[in-house]
Amino acid sequence: MNLLKRGLERYSRTEEGALYGIKGCPMHEEPLHLIPESLRPKFKEKYGIHIEGNLCPCCQLMVEEKYKGKIEEVRMERIIISEKKRMGIGTFSPSDPKSQDIAELTGSVDLTTIMDGVRLRIRSPGLSL
């Protein structure tokens, strides 16, 4: 479980409302997808977060070949969405970082917002990620 804790800590040390995806994934995939099926029941028990969805074939290949199956070493990247778009998401309510519930952060990342980010980038080639 240490591996998962470290992942979560890293995940929680984000700026308010920041979105992250798996680096190198064409879809900027939800990083929690890295957690294997076998560990998900424990994860849910401990953190109350139900993880849905599986790694896309691209990430599966990357984890196996580039990271040799070590999911804790898989790199994340910041997904930048426009100010306007961020306000539109508005699922994150700021609170004391010490008592902040991780679910507030993970809850703000879903495929819809990620795909919106991708579409946004396609429409605005000048925006670098």
Ligand SMILES: [Zn+2]
């Ligand atoms: Zn992927």
